[in-house]
Amino acid sequence: MPLNAVKDYLEADRNARLHQILVALFEPEEPQVYADEILQNFIAIFCILLEIGGGKYIGSFTSTWDLCDQRLPFDPLRAPSPFPIVPEDNRFFERFCEKQWRFCVPNFQFPMIRIHFEEKRILPIIQKDLIAGGGSAMLYRIRLHGSYNKLDPKPTVGT
Numbered sequence: 234m235p236l237n238a239v240k241d242y243l244e245a246d247r248n249a250r251l252h253q254i255l256v257a258l259f260e261p262e263e264p265q266v267y268a269d270e271i272l273q274n275f276i277a278i279f280c281i282l283l284e285i286g287g288g289k290y291i292g293s294f295t296s297t298w299d300l301c302d303q304r305l306p307f308d309p310l311r312a313p314s315p316f317p318i319v320p321e322d323n324r325f326f327e328r329f330c331e332k333q334w335r336f337c338v339p340n341f342q343f344p345m346i347r348i349h350f351e352e353k354r355i356l357p358i359i360q361k362d363l364i365a366g367g368g369s370a371m372l373y374r375i376r377l378h379g380s381y382n383k384l385d386p387k388p389t390v391g392t
Contacts (some may be wrong), residue, residue, distance in 0.1 A: 235380035236276050236302075236336065244272060258288045265292040274301040277336035284335075285328045293317035306330070306337045306351070342383035357381035 243251040248268040255264035271279050275295055282288045294300040297315045307313060309330035319325040334353045341357065350356065360376035377384070 235338070235378065236280075237380055239280060240272060240276055243268075243276070248272070254283075254288070255291075258291075266295050270295045274298075274303065277302040277305055277333075280336055281329055281332045284332050285325070287319070287322075287325065287329070290317050290319065302336075306333050306354075338378075338381055340381050340383050341377055345384075 243254075251268040251271065252264075255266065255268065259265060271291065275291065278294045278300065279288065279291055282291055282294070293315075294317075298304075299313050299315050304313070307316070307326075307330055309327070312326045316326055322328075334351075334355055338355050338357050339350065357378040357380070358375045359378050362374045364372045364374050366372060
């Protein structure tokens with residue numbers, strides 16, 4: 234799911250949806266973070282934490298710029314120094330890294346010369362048609378999801 238769609242969903246009703254999620258995570262206490270903090274720089278982080286059952290740790294991420302969405306993906310072999318340690322879950326960082334790829338879809342924009350993506354990186358290709366092939370090469374025409382296509386100045390919305 235594109236992060237801009239997640240953001241639109243969470244911002245509905247003046248952040249009421251996100252606030253309800255935060256209240257449920259921190260109950261019976263008050264949420265330790267503000268919805269605006271998450272919406273500005275931590276949407277992907279928050280989604281990953283929710284997926285691994287660690288949403289209540291979002292405050293550990295919003296307190297440092299080194300753990301924001303722009304720093305993703307994290308190197309699975311070395312946790313960033315401020316990454317929270319969860320004593321009851323010694324696989325917390327490993328599980329985080331396994332799920333992060335769903336939220337690290339790259340934008341395609343100029344220039345994209347000599348760009349190599351990690352093996353686990355999900356690319357925003359929604360259609361792939363074989364044009365020609367032979368020998369050691371195959372040539373495809375691809376279509377990118379509109380949310381990640383910055384190559385075409387007028388991409389079709391939602392595709």
